[in-house]
Amino acid sequence: xxxxxxxxxxxxxTFDVRVWLPEAGSGPGVLLVQEIYGVxxxxxxxxxxxxxxxxxxxxxxxxxRLHPHWQGEHTPExxxxxxxxxxxxxxxxxxxxxxxxxxHLRSLPEVSGGVGALGFCLGGSIAYMLxxxxxxxxxxxxxxSAVPDATGLMERVEAPLLLVFGGSDPFITRERVAVxxxxxxxxxxxxxHVEEEAGHAFHNSEAPMFHHPAAAERTWAVATAFLxxxxxxxx
Numbered sequence: 001x002x003x004x005x006x007x008x009x010x011x012x013x014t015f016d017v018r019v020w021l022p023e024a025g026s027g028p029g030v031l032l033v034q035e036i037y038g039v040x041x042x043x044x045x046x047x048x049x050x051x052x053x054x055x056x057x058x059x060x061x062x063x064x065r066l067h068p069h070w071q072g073e074h075t076p077e078x079x080x081x082x083x084x085x086x087x088x089x090x091x092x093x094x095x096x097x098x099x100x101x102x103x104h105l106r107s108l109p110e111v112s113g114g115v116g117a118l119g120f121c122l123g124g125s126i127a128y129m130l131x132x133x134x135x136x137x138x139x140x141x142x143x144x145s146a147v148p149d150a151t152g153l154m155e156r157v158e159a160p161l162l163l164v165f166g167g168s169d170p171f172i173t174r175e176r177v178a179v180x181x182x183x184x185x186x187x188x189x190x191x192x193h194v195e196e197e198a199g200h201a202f203h204n205s206e207a208p209m210f211h212h213p214a215a216a217e218r219t220w221a222v223a224t225a226f227l228x229x230x231x232x233x234x235x
Contacts (some may be wrong), residue, residue: 001051008060008104010097015064017101018044020051021110028113028137028231029105031130032059033098033123035201036082040071042206046118053224054233056111060101062094062126074207086122091129091146094122098130113137116159116231118223119144121201124164132156138230140223143169143200148176151183160189160230164203164219166212167196193222 002021007014018039030050034043039059047057063070066089072082098117105115114137119127124144131139132153139157141147142164154161163184165177177194184190195202198215205211 001048006058006104008097008100010100013064015097016061016069017104018047018059018061019108020047020057022051022054022056022233024054026110026112027054027056027233029102029108029111029115030055030057030227030231031098031102031105031115031117031119031127032057033117033119033126033130034059034062035121035123035204036086037072037074037078037206038063038070038082040206042074042204043120045205046120050118050227053227055227055231056105056108058101058105060097062097063089065090065093074204074209076209079207079209089122091126094126095129095133098126099134102130102134102136113234114231116140116227118142118227120203121145128157128161128163129153131159131161135159138162138227140164140226142203142219143172145172148172148179151180154183154187154190158189160191160226162191162193162223162226164193164223165195166198166200166202166215167194168198169200171200191226193219195219 116138124141125146195215198212201210202212
């Protein structure tokens with residue numbers, strides 16, 4: 001598996017995008033959007049998994065204006081530091097940077113087929129909002145805290161959309177998840193997946209305080225099947 005770092009130019013500077021290539025050398029593209037921990041070990045694990053399945057994966061360094069190449073530690077102290085840093089994050093600009101990264105993915109000779117987006121936590125919110133503005137082939141949003149307050153925009157999402165939540169998430173309460181479930185009713189392109197016993201960031205295997213192995217395994221099977229259906233890797 002080959003990896004490299006590309007550069008993408010925004011209106012106010014240039015930021016790095018980590019790219020992972022599948023063994024075949026080409027495949028559909030996936031924008032992988034970071035948590036507040038940055039493009040660190042967890043995002044790299046997810047990228048390697050997706051690339052091993054045949055996808056060209058691109059993870060932009062969205063905190064480049066605040067702290068280039070930020071990698072927060074998955075500890076209580078590291079989490080607080082990441083929260084403090086993220087407080088200064090320009091969310092709309094992060095969505096715009098993600099859109100630029102999608103355009104970059106589409107321009108790559110290694111990308112064949114469509115381009116999808118997958119985001120976790122902060123990235124889940126960004127992936128969802130991006131899908132209201134940019135045409136994508138598939139969108140996967142894991143516990144995006146901005147989603148419950150933005151269900152009115154769901155009608156703008158034309159792509160197949162998988163929304164993942166933990167039913168025991170103290171940051172996105174079950175009542176807020178129910179708001180999303182209600183908005184998703186009757187929308188054939190939207191799939192809800194709620195792990196009732198799991199909390200926030202339950203898929204993050206680098207964060208013992210959040211990780212729920214059983215829920216993570218079940219959900220990743222759902223997520224990869226969703227990708228396989230809507231963003232298939234052609235032999």
